[in-house]
Amino acid sequence: MNIKYIGALMSILLSLSLQAKDKALVIDMTKAKVGDIPLSKFVSKLEYIPLELTKESLLKEPSIFLTDRYIITTEFAGKICLFDRKNGKYIRRLSQEGGGPDDYAHLMTNCTLDKERNVFYVDIWRKWRGIDIETNKCVNEVVKPEYRYIKEMRFQQKINNLCLYKDSLYLGFANDEQVNDHCALYVFNKNGEVLKVIDNGLQAPTFKSSRSSCYNAGWFQEVGGNLYFSGASDNDTIYLVGEERLIPSIAFHxxxxxxxxxxxxxxxxxxxxxxxxxxxxxxxxxxxxxxxxxxxxxxxxxxxxxxxxxxxxxxxxxxxxxxxxxxxxxxxxxGFVNDIDGLGTFFMEQLDGNKLVGLLMPEELLDYMETHKDVKLSPTGKKVLENLQFDDNPIVVIATLKE
Structure with missing residues (x-):
């Protein structure tokens, strides 16, 4: 075959490959089947872990993180608590608010769990501090780019969350709408040195505050060794994070x-x-x-x-x-109807491997049971309700998904 034609064919195949790579999965909201959705449709097993209530561990509306051994809870402008992953027993506080070498500042921003190294990252204003979950000691600090470059007045967009990236690097969503008219991802090292800017081409949110602020933290998730990103709650596209650009992966129609x-x-x-x-x-x-x-x-x-x-x-x-x-x-x-054990509605909080994790708020659950007296409870459901009080701590629900 003529080498010119081979070259042309290779070019066409490469073009088709890039088009396929850029083709996003479109989820058409207008074609949804709307109705009651039972958990049994996609869940094979449910596990309930009531979080122990003590004077130290009183929770309101926590965010949760799971490790093999622990459940970690955080609260906005609150505390970080450590519970046993199997039985929900309260263990201790993880770090504390303060100015010490192992403390954190106010919990006003997202925390990050490094599951592989058993390190929990918290915000200390100019840096993120990595706290070892076992020892409660600081084992790493990551400088925020905006403070690394404050003299040069470069990279001054705020980053409200820390994403663990490859080769001991970090990724952050820089979206300070008062500093720039668009958003971008920064790739940086622990010293806050920006090594790459992945511009996602998105405009900054329309909402403008009177002060410089980080409007949205963005969202990252690793699936199958790939990292995905979504800019804000009102963004209709999820992107695959490429080396040089963001590639549309899922689009909502x-x-x-x-x-x-x-x-x-x-x-x-x-x-x-x-x-x-x-x-x-x-x-x-x-x-x-x-x-x-x-x-x-x-x-x-x-x-x-x-x-x-x-x-x-x-x-x-x-x-x-x-x-x-x-x-x-x-x-x-x-939310999804818990038809497996009869315990009200399931609201998802996070995905952990092949498990959806949610929280049952005792007050909501007891109100539900009061208005659904004819609901069929499983033995597990009856056990969860035994001695449950309105003001108890939340119950962590772990739903194993069907293959």
Whole structure:
């Protein structure tokens, strides 16, 4: 075959390969099957771990992290607690708020768990501090790029979360809307030195505060050795993080009824205090808690009407059947129905391997049982409800997914 034709063929194949790589999976929200979604549809087993309540471990609405041995809870502007992974017994505080060498500043930003090294990263204003879970001692500190370059006034966008990257490097979503008109990912080392900027081409959020601030932390998830990123809750695309650019991986499709529609207007919060805010029309969907794995994609939506009124509902997409399922919109929070043990509604918090992790809030569960007296409880469900009080700590629910 003529070498010229071989070259042309190679060029065409490379072009097709790049097109296939850039082709995102489209999830059409208009084609969802809407209704009650039973957990038994995609869950094979449920595990319940009540978190022990003590004077030291009183929790309100915690975020949770799992290791093989521990459950770690954090609270906004609160504390970090360590519980036994098997029985939920309270062990101790993880680090403490303060100015010491092993302390953290106020828990105002996202924490990061390095599962492989058993290190938990917390914010200390100019740095992130890595606390060894076993010893409660600082074993690593990572300088924030904005402080590394403060004299040069470069890379001054704020990063509200720390993502562990390859080769002992770190990744952060730099999206300070007062500093720049677009967002980007910074790749940097522990000294805060920026080695690469991956510009995602996205505009900064429309919302503008009167002060420089980090509007959204962004979202990272590793699946099958690949790192994925989504910029904000109102972004309709999930990207694969490439070496030089972000590659669209999952895109959510809307129509006029279920659309990303908003308008910018003025809202008066008081005399001479007028700020630009988002005023959502009915039908605006925001996305959060997006978890993907080989077979399933789980995500939660909020459908907005007005400035603060919204309905939150859970969804999942089955890649095998190419079908999207959405929970029926009834009430303010609509989750998956626990038909396995009869214990109310399951709201997902995170994905841990092949397990969806959620929290059962005792007050919500007992209210549910009061209004659903005819629900069929399994022996496990009855045991969970034994001696349960309204003001108890949350119950961690671990749902093992079907293959």
């Amino acid at each position: 809307f129509n006029e009824t279920l659309g990303k529609k908003y308008e910018t207007g003025k809202f008066d919060f008081g005399a001479d205090d007028v700020e630009m805010v988002r005023r959502y029309k009915k039908g605006f969907l925001s996305y959060w808690r997006i978890f993907q794995m080989d077979r399933y994609i789980f995500f939660a939506c909020s459908e907005w009407e007005g400035l603060s009124s919204n309905i939150s509902f859970s969804n999942y997409y089955d890649k095998r059947s190419k079908q999207l399922y959405s929970c029926k919109r009834e009430g303010e929070r609509c």
